[in-house]
Amino acid sequence: MFAIVRMHDLFAIVMLLSIYGFLCASFFMVMDAVDVAFTEAAVGIGISTLLLLSALTLTGRFEKKQRHKPLLAVFSVAITASLLIYGTLQMPPFGSAYAPAHQHIATHYITQSLGETGIINIVTSVLASYRGYDTLGELIVIFTAGMGVLVLLRGATSPAKDSEGKSKRVTSKQPVPMKQHAILRIVSKMLIPLILLFALYVQFHADFGPGGGFQAGVIFASVIILYVMIFGLRATQKTISLAWLEFLSALGVLIFGSVGLLSLLFGENFLDYNMLSSDPVQAQHLGIFVVEIGVGITVAATIILIFMTFTGRMADRGGQQ
Amino acid sequence: MNFFELFNYWVVMLLMMTGLYILIAHGNFVKKIIGLSIFQTSLYIFYISMAKVTGAIAPIIQQGVELYSNPLPHVLILTAIVVGISTTALALALVIRIKQAYGTIEEDEIQAMDEEP
Numbered sequence: 001m002f003a004i005v006r007m008h009d010l011f012a013i014v015m016l017l018s019i020y021g022f023l024c025a026s027f028f029m030v031m032d033a034v035d036v037a038f039t040e041a042a043v044g045i046g047i048s049t050l051l052l053l054s055a056l057t058l059t060g061r062f063e064k065k066q067r068h069k070p071l072l073a074v075f076s077v078a079i080t081a082s083l084l085i086y087g088t089l090q091m092p093p094f095g096s097a098y099a100p101a102h103q104h105i106a107t108h109y110i111t112q113s114l115g116e117t118g119i120i121n122i123v124t125s126v127l128a129s130y131r132g133y134d135t136l137g138e139l140i141v142i143f144t145a146g147m148g149v150l151v152l153l154r155g156a157t158s159p160a161k162d163s164e165g166k167s168k169r170v171t172s173k174q175p176v177p178m179k180q181h182a183i184l185r186i187v188s189k190m191l192i193p194l195i196l197l198f199a200l201y202v203q204f205h206a207d208f209g210p211g212g213g214f215q216a217g218v219i220f221a222s223v224i225i226l227y228v229m230i231f232g233l234r235a236t237q238k239t240i241s242l243a244w245l246e247f248l249s250a251l252g253v254l255i256f257g258s259v260g261l262l263s264l265l266f267g268e269n270f271l272d273y274n275m276l277s278s279d280p281v282q283a284q285h286l287g288i289f290v291v292e293i294g295v296g297i298t299v300a301a302t303i304i305l306i307f308m309t310f311t312g313r314m315a316d317r318g319g320q321q
Numbered sequence: 322m323n324f325f326e327l328f329n330y331w332v333v334m335l336l337m338m339t340g341l342y343i344l345i346a347h348g349n350f351v352k353k354i355i356g357l358s359i360f361q362t363s364l365y366i367f368y369i370s371m372a373k374v375t376g377a378i379a380p381i382i383q384q385g386v387e388l389y390s391n392p393l394p395h396v397l398i399l400t401a402i403v404v405g406i407s408t409t410a411l412a413l414a415l416v417i418r419i420k421q422a423y424g425t426i427e428e429d430e431i432q433a434m435d436e437e438p
Contacts, residue, residue, distance in 0.1 A: 145407035
């Protein structure tokens with residue numbers, strides 16, 4: 001961990017960060033947070049490492065040595081640390097069932113959610129139903145971040161390309177990466193359908209076990225990213241074009257939002273699913289199912305979109321140099 | 322007061338301060354983002370370790386089990402992880418644009434360039 005602070009080779013740091021992500025995922029598993037462990041495993045180990053690596057290829061691998069002594073930083077960090085330690089002295093002990101965090105609304109979720117939504121996995125029902133509003137907001141944040149990346153990285157290149165009079169993205173001959181690595185290509189060909197199947201299982205199994213839109217979305221995205229890495233961006237774009245991804249990432253938010261609006265139209269509160277069917281439990285079930293699909297679509301599409309924009313940028317640079 | 326009862330908070334604090342230190346003391350933007358993501362992860366650990374109840378099982382309802390860990394922090398962190406990765410991606414995109422505009426991603430070099438006129 002502390003090697004990350006000292007080292008100047010950013011590549012090694014990213015690798016260490018990936019190991020750290022794996023440790024975190026294992027820790028979440030031990031702490032009973034299975035859904036979170038799922039997501040962290042896919043995001044922390046896979047996607048964030050890849051994004052950082054592709055950013056490194058564009059910005060350079062080594063950090064410059066510091067010229068000034070970081071005394072002030074050490075000082076302010078030490079002050080913050082001592083304040084935080086002082087704060088923890090009043091915290092409830094680890095693992096206590098009587099901690100304030102477990103008292104207020106969590107007990108309602110644990111005791112009532114099965115009766116109200118008919119879903120075994122409490123995390124899913126809280127995510128999509130009780131706190132649906134939050135989740136919608138977060139989905140919009142993800143969507144906006146994806147669009148921001150697009151605007152920053154793709155919009156900026158096009159004027160330059162116009163001035164050169166030709167589009168690099170189309171003309172640049174990008175050799176298919178990993179052509180020599182037969183083992184990688186064959187193994188990934190076998191693995192990709194299996195992981196896709198697993199992602200769908202995670203998506204639709206959210207009612208009965210750990211799973212849901214966020215987890216399935218990142219797993220799905222990581223498969224496509226694997227495909228991009230092994231077979232190249234151009235092969236992937238034949239199947240999934242960027243325009244489609246943009247459409248899909250908006251579609252997910254649209255599905256989520258329109259379920260909410262639908263309930264408004266029926267005179268209920270926003271994102272109250274009870275009107276979807278005559279039986280409230282059935283209605284909740286349906287609402288959660290639809291919303292989770294929306295979440296899955298947006299998350300998967302946005303993350304693939306971000307990754308493709310990064311790699312597309314690298315291909316552009318490769319063509320120019 | 323037992324030392325181990327508060328141990329989880331101190332681990333979180335240590336990680337958080339590591340992240341904060343990287344954020345303040347290092348000039349390289351990619352490294353700053355890495356520091357920020359360590360800071361972020363320490364918060365995930367904080368929430369998840371608060372949700373743990375000794376002797377409880379994961380919050381998936383089973384027959385004959387009374388004690389579950391708190392599902393609410395799990396929900397919050399689940400979404401936070403995915404939001405975190407997309408904001409990290411946005412930050413990295415900004416860094417790439419800075420590299421394109423200035424040719425460097427070291428903080429002090431950029432400042433020197435800006436002051437030059």
